[in-house]
Amino acid sequence: YFTVSELLQNVSKHSRARSASVDVWRTEDRLLIQVWDDGQGGARLDGGSGMRGLADRLGAVDGLFVVDSPVGGPTTVTAELPWRERG
Secondary structure (H helix, E strand, O other), X not given: OHHHHHHHHHHHHHHOOOOEEXXXXXEXXXXXXXXXXXXXXXXXXXXXXXXXXXXXXXXXXXXXXXXXXXXXXXXEEEEEXXXXXXX
């Protein structure tokens, strides 16, 4: 939830996008989240504390965080987290 919220906040603040989408799905023991926008691109993990912080938080729980954001756009951010069934 917080990952998606922060990514959508970044879209509204920085991307100049006209549209964005969020996809969430599970495959075996992983939860995948993808946030896409049609904005200006150029998002980077080393560009500020927000994206790096998300990557660090996901990494702390055996997650992955991938940013694909060429200058000129579009931007796709994929987060992958472990899925654990509740006992």
